């Protein structure tokens with residue numbers, strides 16, 4: 001297959017929870033919101049592809065579908081040549097999924113013990129596992145702290161441990177959902193260098209990452225897809241995206257404005273919420289309440 005990731009009209013709709021009044025007024029109405037709408041993207045092997053969008057744009061939902069954690073409502077996708085619904089087991093074995101959610105580790109265990117546990121879920125045991133774990137600990141620069149408890153790590157170390165875990169099965173494709181969230185600017189900068197030089201450069205992995213940080217997408221990604229309200233508005237290299245604008249030396253914020261008609265910081269209006277809730281959340285301001 002020519003592409004490592006290929007999506008065809010990939011769509012996810014979520015059922016909306018009804019409030020009491022809505023339930024009384026429209027008991028049989030089925031309300032849903034579209035979190036990801038007809039996404040068509042193609043990503044080649046070894047690419048560092050970024051999906052950029054504000055809060056609620058649909059980034060995590062898209063990644064979860066590609067990682068087979070949730071089912072699409074319509075459309076489909078192929079990852080490493082496997083269809084995400086029919087061959088979900090094969091997709092899972094060939095990918096790594098890295099999130100900033102550190103709660104999925106066992107805090108009282110050491111970093112090494114955590115990795116041993118997750119290696120066993122990939123059917124790696126004893127010497128094979130130990131060798132791979134040592135290799136990964138050295139890749140993420142945590143050999144010296146490997147035998148300390150997970151709870152004693154800094155946010156940056158926890159994130160590096162999450163990367164080591166995501167690479168345990170030596171995946172072809174690595175999905176990262178906002179990998180630098182919760183890191184200070186220095187640690188984030190270090191991690192970006194690590195992703196580009198080691199994971200993509202040395203290891204030759206295909207990386208699909210999400211971010212809502214404009215400079216991160218600008219600095220890191222070979223190609224960027226801008227997503228807003230569930231729809232991909234444009235895809236291209238930074239130069240290609242900028243070339244579409246009539247402005248001298250535009251930034252990614254200008255590109256976002258050009259293709260979505262709004263400023264990046266204001267983000268997507270949560271238009272799927274019920275009018276009553278929308279008033280509570282944002283007083284009707286476009287963009288709603290920002291956190």
Ligand SMILES: Nc1ncnc2c1ncn2[C@@H]1O[C@H](COP(=O)(O)OP(=O)(O)OP(=O)(O)O)[C@@H](O)[C@H]1O
Pocket residue numbers: 014015034035053054055056057058059060061062212270
């Ligand atoms: N399980 C769910 N049930 C209902 N709605 C959901 C669910 N998961 C996500 N959504 C909605 O889908 C939309 C997209 O959410 P998603 O988490 O994909 O956004 P995101 O781009 O990852 O945002 P963020 O930058 O805040 O992480 C949001 O409006 C969200 O409320």
Ligand SMILES: [Mg+2]
Pocket residue numbers: 059060061177
């Ligand atoms: Mg998200």
